[in-house]
Amino acid sequence: MNIGDVAERSGLPAKTIRxxxxxxxxxxxRSANGxxxxxxxxxxKLTFVGRARSLGFTIEDCRILLALYEDRGRASADVKRVAQQNLADIDAKIADLQDMRATLSHLVTSCAGDDRPDCPILDTLGGAPQA
Known part of the structure; x- marks a missing residue:
């Protein structure tokens, strides 16, 4: 298969495959022409890594998971440990996003959105203390 075929079948861009x-x-x-x-x-392997990346696994996690996948003597506990850490990382990102949303929601609610120049959103972004 050439890179175009593999890209189509794996769902990954050629640049990612390279x-x-x-x-x-x-x-x-490599063929004679390179x-x-x-x-x-x-x-x-590309499909495996693509799926793992879509679940938020890092490149290093993918390296570990590929090694575990290829190791028939692996312990499932090792795989679970990598997945649990990824899940904890996702939970932390969700918590951060919820905090960001709450802050932005408060700022949007605080802004009158009228013709006056006063804007708590810009004041906060500019470093002014919140009221």
Whole structure:
């Protein structure tokens, strides 16, 4: 398969596939003219990493998960530990987003939105103390 085929089948952009090659997730063969020739195992790894990334796993987490996937002697506890840490990271991001939303909601509510120049949103962004 060429990079276009693999991109279409994995759902990943060609640029991402080249990046994943650069960081060692895959090592496609090269034809005489230098074109990448992807095997089914490359497509499988790319799909695996794409799914893991869509769930918020970091590149390093993906590296660990790929190694665990390929290790038939793995303990599922090791996989669960990586997933639990990712879940905790997602929960922390959600909490941060909720805090950001509450702050912005308060600012929007505080702003009169009229023809006057006073604006608590700009005052807060500019560093003025909140009332």
């Amino acid at each position: 990046y994943y090659e650069d960081i060692g997730f895959i090592r496609p063969a 074109y990448r020739q992807f095997a089914q195992k490359d497509l499988h």
